Amino acid sequence: MPEIIHPRTRRIDVVEEHFGRSILDPFRWLENNARSDRHVAEWIAQQNAVTQDHLESLSGRSVFRERLTAMLNHEQFSVPVKRGGRYFFTRQSGEDNQPKLILRSGEDGQDRVLIDPHGWSSDNGDALAEWAPSDEGALLAYGVQSGGTDWRTIRVLDVDTGETWGDEVRWARFMQIVWAKDGSGFFYSRYPEPEGGATDTAGVANHAVYYHALGTPQSADRLVYSDPERPQVLHLVERTDDGRYLVIYSTPGAGMNALAIVDLTAPGWVARRLVAGLDEEWSVIGSDGDVLFVLTSQDAERRRIVTLDLADPEPSPVEIVPEDEAVLASAALCGGRILAAYLVDARTEVRRIKPDGTPDGVVRLPGIGSAGAFEGSGKDNEAFFLFSSFDTPITIYRYDVAVDSYEVWAQPQVAADLDRIAVEQRFYRSKDGTSVPIFIVRKRHAAGPAPTLLYGYGGFGISMVPIYNPMHIAWIEQGGVVAIANIRGGGEYGRAWHAAGRFENRQNAFDDFIAAGEFLKREGITPADGLAIQGESNGGLLVGAVTNQRPDLFAAALPGVGVMDMLRYHRFTGGTMWISDFGSPDDEKHFAGLLAYSPYHNIRPRRDYPAILATTADADDRVVPGHTFKYVAALQAEDLGPKPRLVRVETRAGHGAGMSRDKLVSLYADLWAFAAHWTGLKIREVP
Template sequence: MNFKPILLTAGVLFSANFFAQKMTYPKAIKGNQTDTYFGTAVADPYRDLENDSEPTKKWVDEEVAFSQRYLSQIPYRQDIVKQLTDIWNYEKIGAPFKEGDYTYYYKNNGLQAQSVLYRTNNKTKTTEVFLDPNKFSEKGTTSLSSLSFNKKGNLAAYSISEGGSDWNKIIILDAVTKKQIDETLVDVKFSGIAWQGDEGFYYSSYDKPKEGTVLSGMTDKHKVYYHKLGTKQSADQLIFGGEKTPRRYLGAYLSEDERYLIISAANATNGNEVFIKDLKKGGDFVQINSGFDINASIVDTDGDNLYIFTDKDAPNMRLVKTTIQNPAPETWKDVIPETENVLGISGGGGYFFATYMIDAIDQVKQFDKNGKLIREISLPGKGNVGGFGGKKSEKELYYSFSNYITPGTTYKFNADSGKSEIYQKPKVKFNPEDYVSEQVFYTSKDGTKVPMMINYKKGTKLDGKNPTILYSYGGFNVSLQPSFSVVNAIWMENGGIYAVPNIRGGGEYGKKWHDAGTKMQKKNVFEDFIAAGEYLQSKGYTSKEYMALSGRSNGGLLVGATMTMRPDLAKVAFPGVGVLDMLRYNKFTAGAGWSYDYGTAEDNKEMFDYLKSYSPVHNVKEGTCYPSTMIITSDHDDRVVPAHSFKFGAELQEKQKCENPILVRIEKNAGHGAGRATDQVISENADLISFALYEMGIKKLNK
């Protein structure tokens, strides 16, 4: 890299917050709201911050100004912005895909706010821009959420998100001329776009909350509609959901041959029902499985045969086969059976590709439709693999490979011969040979062995003085696998350590690992995270004064709960877009769907007591010294509403005993995270890195 590291030798480090000052925080309106659960009164003094009221808006503006004033005093903040901008500025090209007479691919020249979709005419070989999301809005804050073509490739529909909102609009094009051919559909949420022939498509949405309640109103009855081209959205036909078959989450998709319309229906983020309609023969939907005790999805069809990917009787997943005539679970037969390792499935070129996760590292095997092993795919190293998907007729497939010290590289793969070749290798200013990525196993409080990846620059001394970010998630069956980030590259280049434990609640070891971090076992997640921090400190990687806790969304809860349980564990904390009020999370937008992982305060007294015992908002104690904290949220986050972060920030600012600052960093015109403009992402991460180093006592750049 062409910049100098910013860390100084140990001799010039000194205690954090060298511009120490008495913090005078903005004052939020404090009320006397009290809720009663099973005879227990619970105060909620900052309830007003849930509302989009004028006092809340004023407080938000004051918090934004306060955070910016504090961050602006960090002498090397702009230098870190420059470093991030420099390493970010490389060409990024996505894997190509064919639709009709064109081959499409996404490309970002380096610092464009959003990636641009190009296409090449397969006959004339001419290339042109198909969609440029940078022109959707002046500041690049409107992003492309999804894109779908009909089977012929002559029609396309794409959805956009404005300011990061989960509420989308769908725009319909003649894909050949690129002209809009229908009215724009509005108020669409958590939806795919499933074309049926040339006449229309299926999509999903909710009734939109009333004006002023977009960030608070519940969205709990999903509906699948069919939009026929040339008709008004108000005339769209309700296909499934609503009052007749109420479900919180509905997804509609068609089989590749368009014979079957498939509905996945769920009330939580785990467990679903599957319904299927044979469009060729007509008739009603057939329910394949009932209840929400299993996860199942139809991943392929072949005539009357249905291929289902499921965890029924297989906590680590399996691929089964059945028929449309009798698709009940009792008829399911293994195609790729369960093993001791978690299975993932993709299909392309007439084959299935099984990705096995072994201690969070991927192994890929190729099978035919009968489950016969064709080959194990030779990968370039130990890491994370994605791809191998495509149409049955396409023999050229693509996959990506990366790990914490290897930038993501795209490979072209011939499905028949098994030959791989590099398709696109990014020219990142980063040399993997200069870094170490090692996996260790540590013991949690209850004796459970937990894996962790630790990444740092070669030659790092384990003297306890290395700035370290401990990052994790721990929920919703999400697996944290090795992947490259230019932000982490800057952190490591400057002498930092980046550590990621694969704690319970994730999917790294299947359903049992996930369930071990849910409901009345949720504290296992926090204990695993705490044990990871203690391991790093005991082995000399870092110490309390040089450790930062970081996580987003459910990971924001992880950080919030950890810092209130163990305020002495780390110097810095970054709860990002977190679920922080565990007594009321299910009252907002789609929050009730998270109850499989969390349980709710209304379930029973035992569940209420358990939630209250770790809910970050309810466990900030007067007279406690909490870590230097930067709470990260966005004003348009309608998934994990910003009120979580607002209330937690107000509690911390009111009760913080010591001079460690409590910042509430609020991004304007942004949502939960997806689709943000490049400059927004760079700005946030520059603030995160500079705040962490500053609070750890780093005084100035190494000139």
Template sequence: MTFTYPPARRGDVVDLHHGRKIADPYRWLEDFDSNETADFVAAQNAVSGPYLAGLPDRTGLIDRMTELWDIPRTEPPQVRGEGADRVMVWSHNNGLADQPTYWVQHGAAEPVVLLDPNTLSDDGTVAVVGSALSDDGRLFAYLLAEAGSDRQQLAVRRTDNGEDLTDRLDHLRFTSIAWLGDGFFYVRWPETEPGSTAPVRDPSVHYHRIGSEQADDPLVFHNDDDPEPIYMVELTEDLRYLVLAEVLGTDRRNGLLYLDLAAHGDTILSGGTVDPAAWVRLVERGIAAHEVILHVADGDDSRFLVQTDCDAPNGRIVAVDLALPDPDSWITLVAETEHAVEWSAALAGELLVNHLVEASARLTRYSTDGTELGSLPLSGLGTITGLAGRFAEPTVFLGYQSFVEPPTVLRAEGGVTDVWAGSEPPIDPSGLLVERMHAVSTDGAEVGMFVIRCADAALPGPVELYGYGGFTINITPTYSPARLAFLEAGGIVVVANLRGGSEHGEPWHEQGSLGNKQQVFDDLIACGEHLLTAGIATAETLGIRGGSNGGLLTAATMLQRPDLFGAVISQVPVIDMLRFQHFTAGRFWTVEYGDAADSEAFEWLIEYSPLHNVQSGIEYPPLLIMTAESDDRVVPMHAHKFAAEIQHQAGGGSEQPLLERVETRAGHGMGKPTAKIIEESADIYAFLLEHLRP
């Protein structure tokens, strides 16, 4: 089949980077509101849409994915109070609803629906993307996002009658909510025009009293010296301290500040402004990761228990005396081990620590003095996807899932777990094989990967090699109905743990970031070559898929080794490595990638930037670029420019598809309706099966 691509105008824009002229012929595609860009998108969809709709496996995949998706799924509940005064709120999807419904239970009464986001839009694209239950359980604050946007709006609902209050808060992104008294702390951003792609900066922390106008919310914290950091707000469970995690972009080496509410809480609650000098800086940012997990008071002694990788790349838990906060005075409670700490929490009177062992969860219980109390057993190679509970309450709820086990809520008490909510797997797990393999990368490091297939799958077969490799994000076992349908169709799924993640601690991340980014691409190539050597795939049956930073991964790797892959999926990708920082959240990523304004960073960015490394005369493997019109995190210009450039270098046509699919009324992925997820997944796996079957 021959593909003919719509022509795209090539402009004459040329930028000068450190003495080098770099052409940017598709700069006009950065104007998302222009008619010319709209025409380009329509023309791309006019090519990709009919082709994808006509793939022979697509209809069957939609039907089977719909069946596999149709199982109940529940998230861990937020719990406040005990006995007759207990209030529990949780989300639940009965199977195929576009968005989960929120339920509430008072005491022993029957649960009732508290909030159904499916009623908030006709197409299911308004989603709840965050929530917090007040300390007395009376009020439920929830964050709404429309069409996948990072922009959020906050509303408050009564849990006794399900009615919204008049409170509506705007100008929110990436915000956290911390209740205190009759209100809550939150993070607000300066007002921007709807649809603006300008970089976002200069957040501030405010306190909102229920019933007041947002414009009257008193300022609690603002960095007058530096508009760049982002702040996450949290209260210690005893409500004594307000803690701010201060981060620069996506750099996990955060600072910590705290405010003593025993001294300043009344000022806030009465609507007053906090003296900036009242804030105490515990640690500077840029040194290590720090998270306060508990405040412990013993008479006049006051200590924070902090998870940190300071002087411990795999993580440890320390006690920090607030009167002697210098790191030399920190006392190690839970020492660093050979396995990285993914998270820790103070729950049910204990410390619960999740170590990653071969990229899977291992839970260990400790007392607050660091004494090991034993493990909290899990059923296999899986992931903890959510936590709910408090230090002062006896019960912990954990979300758990694996490649073969659907999302389950476990209830733990006294080191014993049972199932609070869950469903039987729609496919017999005994018919699926989950193996752990390792490839040797270019520097000699072993790179782990999960290989999932049906026991009777023919080898070699169609392989989806999935990777991410960045931002300390760990790729651990998760349940996917779409992947199960692909497995049933004879496919094989491989999930790689590449450098750039933190599956093996911060060094694993550093080895794949900034000037070391090429190592991530080398890791993926090594995994692919290992699969060929092991007889699991051939170059014709090996496909790669990734999204966001993973979309950059698959695009860059394809350009470097087009001979190794039979098909490539690049979802919501970061493509223009010289200009990503000029749009919305892109400036946050310079700590991971570097900034082309820096001459040293420019040299490594230009070497792998997908937009700048497409060549003519190369037969690239079948490529599906996927983006969404409302994506205001990785803006669609990346995908548009890539499609235009690779189609141009192909001479305007090719025997193998080089396509762009643009989703409407969707964003980067968060809150996407179930119906859209199924259709998108069917396109992906029908494309892979079409081009990878032996």
């Protein structure tokens, strides 16, 4: 293979003082937007050209592309939403680049396509985002996501006629759509219109809840709730089944929120704060008249369920389901029962509970895996949920709450022999002795070490649970191993596990991930030079940080859409929302810790680094691509050994959601071919 010559990146003289430290930032100009700065656009073009030359030389690329195309050539379904005897759900066939929205009238009715986004753009980069049918199922409000952005434009569809109404709501972002019970309009969350319409650089201040009355211009929309004293907080909405209460969650991120309600039957729609602080989690799972059933982490690191009686002027939580040794991940009130999904060592157990808190048995799931997304109402015995595992595609089940039985409602047929896949959960010790679980997925009866993809996230209380990923199956078919580490910073063991990887404790997450790599090699699962690591977003930060700390441990690193400059992350778009997990670089108590692991600032010259393929997208307005650009430029500027440090920049794509199927196939074919080459995975055709 010919030597890779990285493009030279212009350096500029930028030095800033932070708490007595002089910090160099020679590639700050790469923070500029490529649409307005031709120098950044030229840099991207040069980098992509070098990256594509290398990728085209890899023998396994076409094999992975073919297999990934076949792997994704099956139907995928969302959990149906039942309104007025009609079932609404998304379906994506193997030929679709984007999911379509489907209507089924009656339990055994014919399916009808309501929304097909494939005609919205020539490259299929525009996607259907959030959607919600009215209570009678006659109208549907839906969000349009253009080119991967987080911004949404909301439109309204007449379900019976297929006519799109003239209503158009813009500047919605980070929101749900919630209808008024009578179908006269809907609630949503939005930001002020960005100055000059610059959506790609707009910040995230002054989020607010509005009501849009059908048939009126957006300028007439009614402000329902905002919090000028906390401008960086998000406000998300739900509604009780009976239509009486609008529920408002105000959150800075990281699983903590205030709670307010609006009585929609009262004049003036005055918001009533039930919880003002942002220190715990409060999530309404159902209601019975004035009584709310609420999942909370108040006085319960692994969560509990309480009731709040709104007839009381100052309602206090009344516990009905106490904290358990297992983590209460989610719950829903369906058919007169609370269906509570618990995590037991990152695997789901669903328990039935009566509204007074009395245990009522366990739902026997189809296997060991993940169950959730329970959809139903408090009085309807018909509910739906999904189940999946590493070797089980996402399957939708219809559940009869009254008789405690379920049946398959939608199950995909996949182009892989999943009976040949083995899933194992192991535990290993981290640097400080903490026991950490890890899932290992590989071919059944595999013998000897094999090139391994190690995946992690470790932040914001997000748990890495067993779920089917066809991308991983394509790697395993070739004889590779996939390992998913449940490192600290996630929510696998509740708030304590999250806190152990948050703020000044974030090094624990990195230590856990490094220890996972050492464990895989020590146990003979992975060969000495056969470990690739992957992570996206906060996981991209993880990959960048551990690569700097232990470059000798990894053969290849795949950081995707990563947060790479920890001293400036809060200055771009949604970055301020992450302060609740990272800490603020403007605060001296957090600054030193952030600087100590920031991937951009801790590259270690004159050490052999693994091969690195960083990925990002030009329309990512959540983790802006400048993070990856600066990081890659800094890597390429140092003497880090003979392996390549490359960047792949996707066009008309964002942080991941809404990416078309063909772009997804292309991305992962490149990632796996790169990882296979540098870990020694032998690629062959799959019969």
